[in-house]
Amino acid sequence: MTVMEQRGAYRPTPPPAWQPRTDPAPLLPDTEPYRVLGTEAAAHADPELLRTLHARLVRGRRYNTQATALTKQGRLAVYPSSTGQEACEIAAALALEERDWLFPSYRDTLAVVARGVDPVEALTLLRGDWHTGYDPYEHRVAPLSTPLATQLPHAVGLAHAARLKGDDVVALAMVGDGGTSEGDFHEALNFAAVWQAPVVFLVQNNGFAISVPLAKQTAAPSLAHKAVGYGMPGRLVDGNDAVAVHEVLSDAVRRARGGGGPTLVEAVTYRVEAHTNADDATRYRGDAEVETWRRHDPIDLLERELTDRGLLGEDAARAVREDAEAMAADLRARMNRDPELDPMDLFAHVYAEPTPHLREQRALLRAELEAAAEAESGNEPGTGAGPEGTRR
Structure with missing residues (x-):
């Protein structure tokens, strides 16, 4: 037997007193993403929540298309569109209480606006006019983070400090699948679990870190499985199902607020548009793949449920679209004014x-x-x- 074979065959036996600190079974995510829309559970969804989510998603989609157009007109330096990911963005904002904090990444402008930040102020950083563009303390929204995952340790620090002070505050930190390859991701989750900090990590797995597919980033069964290694529960959810994302995040926020510690949520979604206006996505993915995901559009899924339950008539749908157009017109007009810098x-x-x-x-x-x-x-x-x- 070779030395390497001898080493490979060696399996040390733990001392008899050794016991695992945490039973890993309850921490494991489901094997399939959790869904509500299109299942029997959808019949029990709150109609008012469905309408609110739908109106916010339609408004968010229009915000994405208008901001993308502004980059082509030279009014924005760059815009990372979240088209196709609106369910994650809106559900994250709506799952929080007013006293809670949101820690967004650079792609999360919709979540920032849904928290009450002025639509123009949310784009100020991407325009290159100001460090942040809005007052983080006013809306309890941290600055949009361009470096990958650096907002995650900040979220843990704030949540831990709030717990030490006795404040009833939860931090929700958003990150992309590419951000899970950063050291900040590891450090944030490790300290959050050790400290049992009231923080929720939302990973929007949209399939690509710019041009790098998920399979070249990790060999884990899912990103939600990474939670077990840190000692926190992992949840896997359909990121295009707004109701499911809202339910999972709301449960995680309640758990954190009640002293249950952090949760890692992986929302499986898709970036329909290019990484930014500077990216050519056709170089690393095909049209057929994009079209497959377009058939799982978060707005279409929600509208189908609302229509089937008789909760969305043509007049109501038109009012939602008109509100989104009014928002886009106001955004366009204000962004077309030269700022005084x-x-x-x-x-x-x-x-x-x-x-x-x-x-x-x-x-x-x-x-x-x-x-x-x-x-x-x-x-x-x-x-x-x-x-x-x-x-x-």
Whole structure:
């Protein structure tokens, strides 16, 4: 027998007193994504919830198409569309209480708007005009996170701090499947479970991390299975079933608020549009795959249920569409106005007390701006005199 074979055959026996800290069985996710729409459970869904979800999804879809158009017009620098993922976005926002916190990724503008953030302010970062664009404390929405998964440890820290203070607060952190390959994902889930922090992790598995398919990121049976290794329950849900996502997230939020600790939820969905307006998705996936997912559209699934139960007539459907169009028209009109920007804002709200380097950079930029203004007005730099020699 070779040395490697001997090593492979060695199986150490744990001491008799060893016992697993947690029974893994209750933590394991279902083998199939949980669904409500199209099943018998749909008959018990609250009609008002169905209508609310539908109206928000239609509005969200129109927001996506309008924002994508704004990138083509040069009014946005970039826009990561969430078309096809609206059920995850809206359900996440509606599962939270007003006192809770949402920690979004860069693709989660719909969830941010659904929490009450102004639609234009939600796009300010993607326009390149401001660090965030909205007041996180006003709406309890953390800044949109462009680096992958860095918002997850922040969510755990806030949730843990709230628990230590005795505040009845839950944090819900959103991340894509690509973000689960980052170290921040591991660290956040590990500390959340150790501390039993009141935080819910929502992984929107849309099939691709830009152009990298899920099969090249992980060999796990599902991303929800990763929860077991950290000691928290994993839930697997159909991410295009808005009612199912809302139910699973609401259960996880209640569990966290009641002291049950964190939950990892994987919502299986699909990114219908390209990664961003700068991406050519045809280079790594075919039209047939996209069309298959279009037939599982979250809005169509919900409208079918509402229509079958007689909860959505043509007048009501038209009112929902008109409301979405009004939102899009307002967004378009406001985004088409040139913003009044102050370059000195680059240095605002970076640190409570500016560092020496920031103060030096701020002084250099101010001097450059003043010199440019003098040159434009026809003055000699540093004189402050106008064309006729008068002081300004």
